[in-house]
Amino acid sequence: MTLQSSLSDAFGEAFAALGHEASFGAVVESIKGDAPFQCNGAMAVAGAAKKRGEKLNPREVASAVAERMEKHPLVGSLEVAGPGFLNITPSEKALTDTAQALAEDPIRGLEAGAQLSIVIDYGGANVAKPMHVGHLRSAVIGEALKRLMRARGHTVIGDAHLGDWGLQMGHLISELAIEQPSLVYFDPDYEDNYPDTPPVTMDDLARLYPKASNAAKDDEDRMELSRLATAELQAGRPGYRALLDHFIAVSIAALKEGYGKLGVEFDLWNGEACVDHLIPDMVEEFRNNGLAEEDDGALIIRVERDSDKKEMPPVMLLASSGAVLYHTTDLATLVDRKAEIDPNLILYVVDQRQALHFEQIFRAAVKAEWFRDEQLEHIGFGTMNGTDGKPFRTRDGGVLRLEDLMETMQSAAEARLEESGIGADFDDEERAEVARLVGVAALKFADLQNGRLTNYVFDPDRFTAFEGKTGPYLLYAAVRIKSILRRAEEEGAGFGDIHPDHEAERALVLALDAYPKAIALAAEKRAPHFLCDHVYGLAQTFSRFYTNCPILVDGTAADVRASRLSLAKATLEQLEHGLNIIGLDVPERM
Template sequence: MKYLLDLIGNEIQAAFAACGYDTTYAKATISNRPDLCEFQCNGAMPLAKSAHKAPIMIAEEIAQRLKESVLFETVEAVKPGFLNLRLNKEALSEYLSNIAKDEKLGVNAPEKVKKIMIDYGGPNVAKPLHVGHLRSAIIGESVKRLGRYVGHEMIGDVHLGDWGLQMGLIITELKERKPDLVYFDENYEGEYPSEAPFTISELEEIYPTASAKSKEDEKYKEAAMQATYELQHGRRGYQAVLAHILDVSVTDLKKNYENLKVSFDLWKGESDAQPYIADMAKKMQEDGYAYSSEGALVVDVKEETDAKEIPPCMILKSDGASLYTTTDLATLVWRQQDYQPDQVIYVVDKRQELHFVQVFRCAKKTKIVPEDMELTFLGFGTMNGKDGKPFKTREGGVMRLENLVADTNKEMYRKIVEGGKVPQEEADQTSKTVALAAIKYGDLSNQASKDYVFDVDRFTSFEGNTGPYILYTMVRIKSIMKKYQEQGGKVECGNIMPAKTEAQKSLMLILARWNEVVENAFADLAPHKICAYIYEVANALNHFYHETSIMGEEDETKKAGYIRLLNLTLKVLEDGIEILGFEAPERM
């Protein structure tokens, strides 16, 4: 379905052409002065010089043509050369009626369905999720949902940190505590136990203990490095321990991500890239891309246009060990081999940008991926506390993500119980639903690349640009529609009628932009644009609600039209929050 703004633009182009003017200047924009007009075209002013006419003369000439169009209610030429337009109410209601009949509300299927892999989450196994993992998880989840909504094949990969020294540290500490475990017997050739020799709580305690020891005890660190080397070179017992670490960690991670309504199609990790590293490095050397530098294997990735120095991309360290660049490149090898994606999007901390510049350039230069594969870096800023510094606990430590969620649930529960509109037996679940909206909307309403302050008091408010405010608006619509149904009405039977008030028309004009907003938000990988839009919808709906006697309307046809408009508004808001990754309760 064409965007409303494009339909208006087509009419303006036709008028420019009919008057003999260059249609390049025939562009429609939403007016920034809604008190004067709804749309405008300023093309007469830049056109004046080449047309050898005063801008107002050109605008008046075009206005006369546009007045013949059934799309406009009023067309006015205003000095020095503005074209001010108001949309015909019948044309607007017809456009919205067509949108309401479409499952995606006018969002067009892409010309080419792309297979897009999205790398987000990135937790380390054997460690609890902390607040630093929040942004990658919920931004990535929203981008994935947004891509699916517009019609692309989206594949989400958690990309676990499950390799390197941290694994060697865990193995070393486990060996010290339980040296008789069969995993440490080099001569053992049988099957290893199916049950892990530790719980998730024990595992989460083992790693920091081992890490602390390695910083104080050089022999302990050397043992951990040796364990890492043996793990990476195929020692059976250590690989069995790794399998247990992954099983226990992933089970816990899935539970925590599920509480955030975040899910992944693939649970691959750095360890999955290891089988590809040797052949990849060998081919890079054989093809003349990789060379030895002080014992390390590197690939030059600098370009003549670089404003600052871009260091070579290191493939292997001098001792033959791999790095993050190595595993990221090898991950691209298996992604290309198994999936042949059109695009790979990385949702990671913006401070890793240089790393991904090196990885992307190296991947293209060494032909690991096809030249036309898009590699996209979506860097996010820091979640800060009210002091403007990275979010910490009161004791100054890194806060576990589940504790942040629990604290927000607690504050939301208090506000909902004090409100007194939700039965006690529903309050707990309702508070969790609204708290998740508060957290996700509070984060996603900010442009991903920007730092922001996590403010529980503000995020859980029922007023202002917050998740609870959006949900409260939806609950209000549900309440009205329920009353209408209880009186025998059917919410989808009426037609969307031409607007009778400015508040109604304003709401309708905003709803008509849904398809354009969604498609642009995905093109820019910008969930914050969905937040800004649904906040605008909620404000317009509440303004319309306060100015209009909906259930008190005596004309049943008009009342049915109002309800149909409310139903469309609810559908837009429901689709919006589904993209953002949360849902609305029945009451608040």
């Protein structure tokens, strides 16, 4: 229980005692005014009465509640303001008890109640292609949601869901056949054990695919080679399947390195190829239950609903040629997840521009009675744009590699550290590591602090600033507290009971107490920016506390110093916990 939730319960009881619904007693943080909390239920009571044809004065309702609550142990002072606002200042005992609870457990109260099994589908990188800037938001948001849900006590499985099927594989196989026709994979009579060592590197794959794709655009005969290779692969030709396994293994090794630099990890590295064997039975199921129908040679599933306000296209299960499509493989993935995991919830962290696609497959899965509507969610997001307002690209209009983007951020971080003099006495290795952490923090926090659906402009100079709402500011705030605690240990200063006597101390206690609410809101809304808001506000509040409340200054009483050190320690633990959820690692010093 946070202090705010405890106050809500107490005021709810007061409203109920006066004959009103307890829900009207909800206490919220004050937007303005001297009191930290307020209750606006009196106006809501009057509004509900008006709908029933009754007349109640909201200020009189508020006064009656205040009369019942003025001597409550959680309440220090209570004021009826305006048309019926209740401005609430907690009692000294309530603040002290809250502070002590925070000192014992700064990250308490995070469990969500009923624990769920959750799959989060994020990443979506393609086999044989280097990661690019378009993979950033899915990776960063998905990883934050995975860590957030785990912090709430849920069992969460992160799946990269690789793009490893279709014509792109045919391009690779056919181009490799042109360059190295003597490889055993192309011998139709060879079906023994294939080599364990891949015949290609990631650099080879990154070269082969665009070479084949570009050639096929202008040469129909070349395109036919890729189509034939794709068809034979999907028909199960052993050599081609062995090549696909190599392509996937080589790509996953490179992707693990690339995602690892972002601090992103997956539990599953499954892709479309993993579920290909499930498609025939799935298609037959849709036929047998009458959900699939022929339409101009294609096999479709109609998913429109009477409540639709705009046209909802059908799911394309099979093309007129008999080929499987993205709808098909995504539905087969749901079949696989149902059979292997049977999760309570699946979250798809994918660009908002794919919203229609996911609405279609979700509806098909619900019609098939595999899942319920509330078990499938598309977590859409906006784009990271250039200064022209369009999705970020290189100067020549190409897609920027994620590796190049991160190098840009590290260079910006190095320049910022040099400019500020931070780490000037570090050796080269430590300075480089701090720059890396600052660059990653700058990039990830700049992304996550925005509402998911918001587009934002890539600005490395602004992102790497040590002032304002940035990742580097938060790292520096945490490092400063670490420095304070190290110095206290060196001086033999210990921790003690917290006595929040100063206004800045009370503000810090209340800021710390708001953590469970921020966690819950971020999880329920699938929106990490609520957690970003909290950690930034906490860092700011600590800065004001440190300015106004000396800790290790000569003349500070021992009990006051011990109390303030305990507050600093609780702040660091909560700040690091929150930063870890959003994927920011704090260095020991800066």
